[in-house]
Amino acid sequence: MAFLGSLLALLTSTSLLGGAVQAASVIVPGAAWTDTSGNVIQAHGAGILKVGSTFYMHGEDKTHNSGLFRAVTCYSSSDLVNWSRQNDALTPIANTPISTANIVERPKVIFNQRNSEYVMWFHSDSSNYGAAQVGVATAKSPCGPYSYKASWRPLGAESRDMGLFQDDDSVQTAYVLYASDNNQNFKITRLDANYYNVTTQVAVIPSSTIESPGIYKRNGVYWLFGSMTTGWNPNPNKYWRSNALSGTWSSSSDIAPQATRTYFSQHTYTLPLGSNGVYMGDRWRPQQLGGSRYIWLPMSYSSGSPQLVWADVWSINVGAGTYTVHTGTTYEAENGSRGGASTLMDNSGFSGGRGIGYLGNGGTVTINNVQGLGRDQWVSLYYAVGDSTWRNVTVSVNGGGNVLVDQPNTGSGNTILSVPVKLNLRNGANTLVFGGGQSNYAGDLDKIIVYTQA
Ligand SMILES: *[C@@H]1O[C@H](CO)[C@@H](O)[C@H](O)[C@H]1NC(C)=O
Ligand SMILES: *[C@@H]1O[C@H](CO)[C@@H](O)[C@H](O)[C@H]1NC(C)=O
Numbered sequence: 001m002a003f004l005g006s007l008l009a010l011l012t013s014t015s016l017l018g019g020a021v022q023a024a025s026v027i028v029p030g031a032a033w034t035d036t037s038g039n040v041i042q043a044h045g046a047g048i049l050k051v052g053s054t055f056y057m058h059g060e061d062k063t064h065n066s067g068l069f070r071a072v073t074c075y076s077s078s079d080l081v082n083w084s085r086q087n088d089a090l091t092p093i094a095n096t097p098i099s100t101a102n103i104v105e106r107p108k109v110i111f112n113q114r115n116s117e118y119v120m121w122f123h124s125d126s127s128n129y130g131a132a133q134v135g136v137a138t139a140k141s142p143c144g145p146y147s148y149k150a151s152w153r154p155l156g157a158e159s160r161d162m163g164l165f166q167d168d169d170s171v172q173t174a175y176v177l178y179a180s181d182n183n184q185n186f187k188i189t190r191l192d193a194n195y196y197n198v199t200t201q202v203a204v205i206p207s208s209t210i211e212s213p214g215i216y217k218r219n220g221v222y223w224l225f226g227s228m229t230t231g232w233n234p235n236p237n238k239y240w241r242s243n244a245l246s247g248t249w250s251s252s253s254d255i256a257p258q259a260t261r262t263y264f265s266q267h268t269y270t271l272p273l274g275s276n277g278v279y280m281g282d283r284w285r286p287q288q289l290g291g292s293r294y295i296w297l298p299m300s301y302s303s304g305s306p307q308l309v310w311a312d313v314w315s316i317n318v319g320a321g322t323y324t325v326h327t328g329t330t331y332e333a334e335n336g337s338r339g340g341a342s343t344l345m346d347n348s349g350f351s352g353g354r355g356i357g358y359l360g361n362g363g364t365v366t367i368n369n370v371q372g373l374g375r376d377q378w379v380s381l382y383y384a385v386g387d388s389t390w391r392n393v394t395v396s397v398n399g400g401g402n403v404l405v406d407q408p409n410t411g412s413g414n415t416i417l418s419v420p421v422k423l424n425l426r427n428g429a430n431t432l433v434f435g436g437g438q439s440n441y442a443g444d445l446d447k448i449i450v451y452t453q454a
């Protein structure tokens with residue numbers, strides 16, 4: 001039975017991927033994503049560039065856990081899951097605005113067909129964000145290395161968080177999207193034919209305090225995505241809609257249930273793929289910036305406007321432009337057996353209205369009879385942490401060592417988020433213990449979902 005189950009799972013995933021063989025084939029938001037060398041991917045504040053059938057991802061290297069400039073990385077992939085790190089696209093240059101004492105954020109690259117050249121725009125700033133400039137660098141290949149040209153204030157006004165948009169007209173007119181005037185006014189300004197400089201401001205969204213912007217064009221409609229300004233902390237990200245870049249832009253609306261604060265993420269880029277695009281966001285961890293994670297999710301327009309589709313584990317068929325949100329088996333925490341000081345708690349936010357609190361500091365919950373397939377599997381822990389700081393929870397499988405899983409705060413005690421952990425489950429029944437061997441309190445546990453994928 002279990003063997004048949006795994007055979008079916010393999011067949012299913014193979015057909016989803018159009019013949020590709022197993023390995024990392026799923027997107028797991030919030031997990032530590034690794035590249036083909038096994039290193040944690042450093043591509044924060046990223047953008048995606050597609051050249052032929054290859055995706056290139058340019059992002060910030062935060063290995064040094066600092067906001068200061070270390071490198072703009074470049075990764076390549078044909079499936080958006082299996083990423084190979086290439087040479088760094090842009091590296092610091094002493095005594096310039098892109099030295100290691102300065103800030104380079106949100107790199108975005110577009111291809112200029114007129115010059116057959118890749119052009120990178122980024123937020124170029126001093127360490128206290130006082131310079132508030134854009135920077136530009138160019139290269140003849142997607143990963144460069146890029147030659148730095150200049151940093152300056154577009155049309156003389158401040159520019160902080162920014163994005164780029166390349167339209168689909170015959171000359172591929174491009175625009176820089178940026179938070180200006182002390183982040184109060186959001187501006188859309190046209191680039192010149194080389195994409196080296198700005199020419200004309202085409203729109204201002206006043207008093208809008210937008211960060212991490214990007215525009216996704218769908219069926220002729222422009223959807224602007226961005227966050228509000230709460231520093232590294234998450235907030236409910238928004239969309240604005242317009243039939244023309246010059247406006248009129250709609251007022252803002254949430255792209256995800258407000259309480260989730262965009263599933264603890266900040267938009268960085270919306271990838272045009274399939275009929276709805278893919279949301280790409282950062283789950284920042286300011287105390288440990290290099291450990292910030294990526295939240296990529298499918299989008300739905302079934303309500304007429306864009307909404308994120310939460311998915312613990314999902315796959316994209318890049319060729320067909322379709323996605324599959326995988327399903328798993330749910331085990332409610334309140335069904336487990338409690339140990340120590342843990343408590344059964346009523347919580348309207350929890351599935352079944354109940355969960356287990358006071359885990360850690362001696363409090364545990366044991367979930368028995370968790371069915372496994374004799375290999376690594378993703379397991380999502382649904383929990384709540386009402387604090388302003390993160391917690392963590394230990395998991396032990398069949399008496400083995402504790403695995404520590406970070407739990408970002410969820411904004412309130414009855415807002416639920418999930419975090420993934422890859423566990424090696426034996427074939428058949430497994431016993432999972434949560435909260436053992438930790439002297440701090442874990443989040444309140446609602447349920448776990450066990451997936452067949454790894
Ligand atoms: C991942 O990409 C590398 C480099 O392109 C390739 O050698 C490898 O076969 C790929 N693995 C999978 C599972 O697609
Ligand atoms: C951009 O254009 C403005 C106006 O022509 C000019 O003053 C400025 O030097 C240009 N900046 C760059 C980096 O070329």
Ligand SMILES: *[C@@H]1O[C@H](CO)[C@@H](O)[C@H](O)[C@H]1NC(C)=O
Nearest residue numbers: 330331332333334335336447
């Ligand atoms: C919870 O326990 C009940 C009774 O043992 C069982 O029927 C049910 O399947 C369990 N559900 C989950 C989701 O754990």
Ligand SMILES: *[C@@H]1O[C@H](CO)[C@@H](O)[C@H](O)[C@H]1NC(C)=O
Nearest residue numbers: 390391392393404440441442
């Ligand atoms: C686990 O979380 C607690 C806060 O609840 C923190 O003090 C501790 O450093 C965390 N442990 C690790 C290893 O991150």
